[in-house]
Amino acid sequence: MGRTPCCDKAQVKRGPWSPEEDMVLKKYIEGHGTGGNWIALPQKAGLKRCGKSCRLRWLNYLRPDIKHGGFTDEEDDIICGLYNNIGSRWSVIASQLPGRTDNDIKNYWNTKLKKRRTMAMAAAQAPSSNNTTSIDTIVDRINDFPRPPPPSTSPVVIPIVKDETYTCDDFLKPVVPSPPVSATTDTGLGFGRYDSPPVVAGLAGPPRVQLNASDASSLVTVDDGSLYSDWWTNGSGDTDEFFLEFGGEVPMEFLTSSSDASFFDTETRSQVT
């Protein structure tokens, strides 16, 4: 038994809204308000639409003072900065941008800003001409990487945007301070997803980091000729995001192959296939 659907899909119209439907919905809400009940609204307004569809149409398109497109540089910076701080909390980000909807911002991020960030990451990581780089450089790059916030059970604090300066072009500078570095661990610096011990690729054992080559940033050859990489991964399955905290002296020591998704055992420091 699934849950009762909010409306009968066979009875409601779907797809793009016609100007007539827009007018009916707009006039009804302007005259009566939503009544705090979107499910009942379409019937009252005489629309053959699902209540959720009406809500979405109103909030994302018909609502007064909505701005579409034409994001300013300042808005770009705010979105980038907030994404850096709180991740894909589009509704929270939208609340900081008057006239913008979460859907608009989400689309804008996915089509424009995400690409820009990817390019910025690639540029920041481009190996030097002799194809080697120092460990210090790698540590700097890793520290400068934008990263999603660590999981937290504490309430989300909405940043006060006006008191902070964000620049998209300078997006690699983290707004969130990096976690404190332990002086005793020598396992590198990075972050990714933590897979609960019993369920990673059917293997039991210690925690493992899932590395997904498609999301991993480029490997870098360091002075001694060995390969290093910071990384950013989406992982898959039932995973919990976490920050791996590594020491500052040796940033990474893993992953000499960048082929398909692989797992890295943080305890044995070996790749698990």
Add this chain to the structure above:
DNA sequence: AAGTTCTTCAACCGCTCCTCG
């Protein structure tokens, strides 16, 4: 000019959260 690929964004889906009885 025609076909193909890419980009954009409105809309849908399914999930979680919240409220109320």
Add this chain to the structure above:
DNA sequence: GCGAGGAGCGGTTGAAGAACT
């Protein structure tokens, strides 16, 4: 305290138009 139902949210899809070959 519990369950039902509505609201809200984020991820994803797909149609339409633009750009490219």
